[in-house]
Structures are given as C-alpha cells and as structure tokens.
Amino acid sequence: MSKGVGVPRPEYPRPQMVRKDWINLNGEWEFEIDWGKSGRERKLFSSEKLSGNIIVPFCPESSLSGIGSRDFMPAVWYRREFTVPENFLSKRILIHFGAVDYEAEVWINGESAGRHRGGYTPFCFEITRLVKPGRNVVVVCAEDDVRSGLQPRGKQSSLFHSHGCDYTRTTGIWQTVWLECVPEVFLSSFKLTPDPDNGCVHIQAAFDGNTSGLAFKAEASYGGYAAGEAAAAVAGKSANLSLKLSQVQLWEPGNPRLYDLTLSLCRGNDCIDRVESYFGLRTVTLGDKAILINGKPVFQRLVLDQGYYPDGIYTAPSDEALKRDIEISMGLGFNGARLHQKVFEPRFLYWADRLGYMVWGEYASWGLNIADPIGLEVFLPQWLEAVNRDFNHPSVIGWCPFNETWDDPATGCRQDNEILRIVYNVTKALDPTRPVIDTSGNYHVATDIFDVHDYDQNPSSFAAKFEAMKNGGEVYNTYPKRQKYENQPYFVSEYGGIWWNPGQEDDKGWGYGKRPQSEAEFIERYTALTLTLLKNPAICGFCYTQLYDIEQEVNGLYTYDRKPKFDPEIIRRVNIQKAAIE
Numbered sequence: 082m083s084k085g086v087g088v089p090r091p092e093y094p095r096p097q098m099v100r101k102d103w104i105n106l107n108g109e110w111e112f113e114i115d116w117g118k119s120g121r122e123r124k125l126f127s128s129e130k131l132s133g134n135i136i137v138p139f140c141p142e143s144s145l146s147g148i149g150s151r152d153f154m155p156a157v158w159y160r161r162e163f164t165v166p167e168n169f170l171s172k173r174i175l176i177h178f179g180a181v182d183y184e185a186e187v188w189i190n191g192e193s194a195g196r197h198r199g200g201y202t203p204f205c206f207e208i209t210r211l212v213k214p215g216r217n218v219v220v221v222c223a224e225d226d227v228r229s230g231l232q233p234r235g236k237q238s239s240l241f242h243s244h245g246c247d248y249t250r251t252t253g254i255w256q257t258v259w260l261e262c263v264p265e266v267f268l269s270s271f272k273l274t275p276d277p278d279n280g281c282v283h284i285q286a287a288f289d290g291n292t293s294g295l296a297f298k299a300e301a302s303y304g305g306y307a308a309g310e311a312a313a314a315v316a317g318k319s320a321n322l323s324l325k326l327s328q329v330q331l332w333e334p335g336n337p338r339l340y341d342l343t344l345s346l347c348r349g350n351d352c353i354d355r356v357e358s359y360f361g362l363r364t365v366t367l368g369d370k371a372i373l374i375n376g377k378p379v380f381q382r383l384v385l386d387q388g389y390y391p392d393g394i395y396t397a398p399s400d401e402a403l404k405r406d407i408e409i410s411m412g413l414g415f416n417g418a419r420l421h422q423k424v425f426e427p428r429f430l431y432w433a434d435r436l437g438y439m440v441w442g443e444y445a446s447w448g449l450n451i452a453d454p455i456g457l458e459v460f461l462p463q464w465l466e467a468v469n470r471d472f473n474h475p476s477v478i479g480w481c482p483f484n485e486t487w488d489d490p491a492t493g494c495r496q497d498n499e500i501l502r503i504v505y506n507v508t509k510a511l512d513p514t515r516p517v518i519d520t521s522g523n524y525h526v527a528t529d530i531f532d533v534h535d536y537d538q539n540p541s542s543f544a545a546k547f548e549a550m551k552n553g554g555e556v557y558n559t560y561p562k563r564q565k566y567e568n569q570p571y572f573v574s575e576y577g578g579i580w581w582n583p584g585q586e587d588d589k590g591w592g593y594g595k596r597p598q599s600e601a602e603f604i605e606r607y608t609a610l611t612l613t614l615l616k617n618p619a620i621c622g623f624c625y626t627q628l629y630d631i632e633q634e635v636n637g638l639y640t641y642d643r644k645p646k647f648d649p650e651i652i653r654r655v656n657i658q659k660a661a662i663e
Contacts, residue, residue: 089145090138092400094179094257095203096431097473098271099357102172106163106219106258110137112148115156118224126220127191131160137258138179140251143394152241153228157253159221163260165212172262174212177205179256179426181223182395183232188220200225200232201424201445202466203256223253227448231459235422235445236387236631243632245591248387251395256426266290267354268297268346273473274514275332277362277375281309281325288318288346295353298345299324301360308340315346331375332361332475334416337437339475361434361475365515367529371621371662372516372570374439374478380615380660381439381572381622384410384638386418388425389631391641397426404432405643410628411438412649413638414656417476419521419574419624422447422484424467433476440476442467443521446483451501452494461504468511479530480508483520501526521574524563530621531566533559534575538594540609543576550619570621573614578626579603581646582635590635593626600647608655618661 089107093099112135113125125131139146141157165174176187182200186193189211197204227234227250238247267289274283286297297320300310313322330338339359346354363375371378386406390397397403403426410418417439420429424444433440444464450456464482471477482504488495505519505527519527522534535557537543546557556566580592581603597603614623629637638652639645 089136090257090396090400092428094177094259095427097358097427100261100263100355102169102262104163104166104260106161106176106260107137109161110135111160112141113158114141114150114154115158115222116154118156120156120158120222125158125160126186126188126193126222128160128220131158135159137161137254138256139393139396140182140253140255142249142251143392143396145392145396145398151249153226153250154252155226156222156224159223159254160218162216162218164215165217165260167214169260169262170212170214172264173207173209173267175205175261175263176208176219177203177257177259177261178221178254179203179258180424181221181254181256182251183223183225185221185223188218190218191220199463199466200234200251202463202470203427205261221254225250225252230448230450231455232449233445233460233463234448236389236447237445239448246634248389248632248634249394255395264290264354266292266295266346268344268356270469271344271358271473273342273358273360275360275362275364275475276323277329277331277364280329281323282340282360282362283323284321284344286320286344288315288320292318292346294348296347297322298347300343300345301326302341303328303330303338326362329362332363332434333375333437334379334439335411335437337361337435337475339434358473359434360473363475365478367516367570370570370619372478372530378621378662379416379439380663381624382414382416382615382656382660383439383441383574383622383624384413384415384418385421385575385624385627386410387421387627387631388423388429389641395423397429400428403429404436406628407432407436407438409639409643409649411436412653413628414653415625415628417441417478418628419443419481421627424470427470430471430474430476434474438476439478441479441481441518442471442477443481443484446486450494451483451486452489452497454497454500456497457500457503460500461507464504465507465511468508472512477515479516479518480512481518481521482508484522485534486520486523496520496524498524498526518572518574522559524560526564529569530572531556531569532572532574533557535559535573536576536578536593536626538579538606540606540613543610544613547613547617547620551617553619556619571619572622572624573620574622574624575626576614576623577607577610578636579606580636582630585635589633590630591633592636604647604651607652611655612658615658615660621662
C-alpha cells in the first residue's frame with residue numbers, strides 16, 4: 082500500500098523507526114512559483130488548482146523535478162489530492178516531511194496544519210481532525226531566501242550562477258513526503274545509547290497520548306536469534322530501560338555487526354504500538370593522539386562528501402545511488418566521510434550503518450551570520466533537531482556544527498566565540514557519547530578534536546608544516562593568535578582538492594592550486610600529501626577533498642556523474658597503508 086506504481090524514491094524513509102502502515106506521497110504534485118510571495122493573499126492554500134506540475138521529492142531546480150528553474154524562488158507552492166485508506170480513519174494520522182527548504186506551512190483541506198523552519202530536518206503534523214473519508218487535499222508553501230544572512234544555506238549559491246565552491250540551490254520539498262497512522266497512544270521517539278562494556282543498550286523512549294497503566298518492551302535479536310528482552314513501566318510520557326544482551330557483537334568500521342530491535346507499547350498482553358529498528362554496539366572515545374573505536378585507535382581515512390547529484394541536486398535519484406556513493410568511497414580505501422555542509426538523508430546513514438562506514442555529522446552553517454546573537458536563535462534549534470534525528474546511528478562518530486566561521490572584512494562581522502561555545506556545550510549535553518568539533522578549520526573555542534584545513538599543493542612545504550610534530554615538537558597551528566592547542570587528537574580535516582579536469586579549458590573548472598600536467602603527477606602529489614598525514618604519529622586522521630566533482634569544482638576523485646578519473650585501486654593502495662597511530 083505504501084509504494085504505488087512509478088513512485089519516485091519509494092523506499093521507507095525512516096529506517097530506524099519503521100511502522101507497517103504508511104503511504105508514500107511522492108510523485109506528481111501541482112506546483113507554482115510564487116515570485117511575489119503573494120500566494121497567501123491569493124489564497125493558494127484553498128485553490129482548486131495550481132498552474133504547473135512537479136515530481137516530488139525533487140527540488141524545482143533539478144531536472145528530475147521536471148522544472149529545472151535555476152533562478153531565485155522566494156516562495157513555491159505544492160498541491161496534491163490524496164485518499165486516506167479506511168483503516169487509517171480509526172487511528173491518528175500524521176503527515177511527515179523529510180526536509181523542506183526553508184520555511185514551510187502545510188494546509189489540509191484549506192486549514193493550516195502547522196509551520197516549520199529549517200531546510201534540513203524532518204517534521205510532522207497530526208492531521209486526524211483535518212482529514213475526511215474520500216478526497217483530501219494537501220497544500221504546502223515553502224519560502225526560501227539564501228541571501229538574507231538569516232538562514233543556513235550550506236553550499237547553495239547566493240549568486241545567480243554557481244561559483245567557486247557554491248553550487249545550485251535547493252528550494253522547497255527535497256525529501257520524501259508520507260502519511261502514517263498511529264494508535265491513540267504511540268511511541269513518538271526513542272534514544273539508543275550503546276554500552277558494550279556492560280553488554281547492554283540503554284533506551285530512553287517518549288510517548289504521545291494517555292500512557293496510564295502501559296508498559297514499554299524491547300526485544301533484540303542478532304543474526305535471527307533472540308539476544309535479549311526487557312520491559313519497564315511508562316511513567317508519564319517516558320520510559321527508560323537497559324536491555325541486557327546475551328552476546329556482545331561490536332559494530333566496527335568495515336565490520337558492521339547490527340542487532341535488530343523491536344519496541345512495543347503494551348497494555349497487559351495487548352500490543353498497542355510496535356516499531357522495528359536496529360542498533361550497533363560501539364564506543365567512541367579519545368586516547369593519546371587518536372580517536373578510539375571500541376577502545377582501539379582507528380585512523381580517520383575520510384573523504385569530503387557534499388551530497389550533490391547532477392540530476393537531483395540535494396536529492397539522490399534513488400536509494401541505490403546513496404549506497405553506491407559509500408561503496409565508491411570504500412573502494413578507494415576510505416573508511417568514512419565528512420558529510421559536508423548538509424544534513425544527509427536518513428537513508429544514507431542507514432547504508433553507512435549497514436556497510437560499516439564512519440561519518441561526521443555537520444550542519445549547513447554557511448549563509449547564516451553567527452556573529453550576531455540572532456544567529457544562535459536561528460541555528461541552535463535546527464542543529465539540535467539534526468543531532469536528535471541522527472543520534473541512534475552507529476555510523477555517526479562525531480559532530481561538527483560549524484565549518485570555517487571566518488571573520489568577514491567586507492561586513493565587519495567577526496566570529497562570535499560565545500555562540501560557538503554555547504553550541505559546543507549544548508551538543509555535549511545532548512550527546513556526551515561522541516566528540517564534538519566546534520568549528521572545522523577555523524578559530525577553535527571549545528573542541529574535543531583540534532582540526533586544520535590545509536590546501537598546500539607542494540608536497541615538500543606541506544610535509545614541513547607537520548614534521549616537528551612527529552617527535553613531540555610544536556604542532557602546526559594555522560591561527561596561533563586566535564586558538565591554542567591543548568593536546569587533543571589532531572585532525573587534518575581538509576586537504577588535497579587537487580584540480581584534475583583533463584580535456585577542459587582552465588576557465589571551465591576550478592580546483593586548488595596548480596593543476597597537475599599529467600595523471601602520473603596527480604598520483605605522485607596525492608600519494609605524497611596523503612602519506613605525510615598517514616605516517617605522522619601525532620595525527621589521528623585526514624579528510625581528502627573530495628569524493629566527486631560538483632558542477633564547476635573539479636577536484637573530485639570521481640566525476641560528477643560518478644565515473645572514476647583514475648584506477649580506484651591506485652588510490653586505495655595509498656589510503657589503506659598502515660597509519661602510524663595504528
């Protein structure tokens with residue numbers, strides 16, 4: 082009942098919290114660009130028809146949407162009719178949106194169901210009282226202004242054209258829209274904290290509805306065999322329990338051992354609500370010069386992944402495309418990625434969990450002026466939604482809310498250190514199980530990992546910067562007047578970016594430094610830069626820029642349409658060499 086014929090992106094959109102009764106609303110919707118932001122005055126929320134059509138969940142800038150408009154769109158409207166199945170009508174009905182960029186309002190049958198601000202995180206509204214048997218209508222308005230300085234935009238271009246390392250914009254709906262029916266009392270969210278040292282997983286659950294007299298139950302299995310069960314009384318709107326496991330199987334990079342998990346809300350022997358999930362047992366701690374996974378140093382062989390697609394922009398054309406990007410990266414010898422300036426789809430993290438691929442969660446902080454306190458008001462709620470959404474994924478091994486929070490001489494704005502400190506502290510309070518980098522590659526204020534960005538293309542001068550560190554000497558500090566190294570693990574979280582676009586003129590692409598004159602020169606440079614970091618015992622990891630080209634930025638190891646520029650085995654042999662810390 083959930084997929085339909087020809088529905089784009091038909092897979093279940095929330096793989097860590099699965100219910101059987103749902104309806105995918107992707108596909109053709111009516112659509113209209115509201116150039117003057119006058120749609121509310123024209124009462125488009127109760128219109129009988131909009132002027133065009135679009136394929137959801139692809140943004141109107143993309144070719145897969147059927148629109149392909151690349152101009153700034155201050156507001157866009159969507160309309161679709163749907164029928165609620167008879168078995169839904171006796172339950173509570175929720176409408177879910179994976180992500181809508183940027184500020185959205187939803188109407189059901191002409192009545193507002195709610196509003197949400199933030200272009201990267203999911204939201205849902207209960208629409209039980211608004212729907213009726215037979216034909217129903219959902220209308221969505223999304224407003225977007227990447228030039229305002231008041232919203233996070235990530236790498237979406239604030240100029241008409243893509244330029245440098247800013248790319249095509251995304252407006253409106255860009256992840257799956259779906260209906261779900263739930264019982265009168267239901268499990269609304271849960272938090273899984275793995276504890277392999279004690280052979281258990283701790284579960285915090287939240288509920289909606291009257292929970293009086295109800296019990297919360299958890300059952301785990303591994304490889305199809307029962308691995309433990311536990312129950313706790315529901316107190317108010319929450320319940321906490323520790324699920325002891327009969328066997329301890331660790332989730333590790335490249336060895337993704339996962340448990341299946343069933344969570345139930347019960348009255349006596351009657352199951353009121355049930356969801357299917359999974360979890361991985363692993364710890365992330367900090368050791369001497371290293372990030373430890375399950376107590377062992379694991380060198381971070383990361384690649385920068387920005388989550389762009391030629392035909393879908395922010396939205397992968399298929400679930401297989403999400404999985405394929407991870408497989409491409411692992412085939413090159415990387416064991417993880419910085420998910421850069423974007424909150425990736427939950428399905429990407431699902432595949433990272435399944436494939437044993439480490440990722441750092443980041444927010445799309447560029448475009449928001451955080452030198453003003455209003456930046457905190459805008460940023461913090463959206464960032465916390467992202468952390469809460471992705472907390473349960475074992476593949477997520479660290480958080481980085483900001484990237485390159487530069488002082489801007491043109492506007493006189495300076496990095497607000499207190500805002501960075503507040504966001505760091507709140508993130509640590511919400512998730513004490515993972516390391517946090519306050520701002521990647523910039524002026525550290527409070528950070529668990531000391532990281533730098535360095536795009537020096539000369540292997541000799543690049544190596545010289547880190548040479549003293551090998552024997553405990555002074556660390557390379559890009560901003561010694563603004564930050565202090567305090568013996569944290571040291572991470573070169575951006576380097577490389579080697580420009581390689583054979584067959585194109587220099588003005589048809591962009592990369593860092595001087596372009597190599599041959600493939601052999603590229604490989605020689607890549608090898609020298611990478612081994613400098615791998616073989617340094619004071620460095621815990623690297624992140625190479627980047628996995629694939631994006632539009633005019635042509636410094637990927639693959640092209641934008643995911644074709645290898647080099648024999649992947651050559652890159653893999655360099656990356657998999659044993660690191661000094663291992």
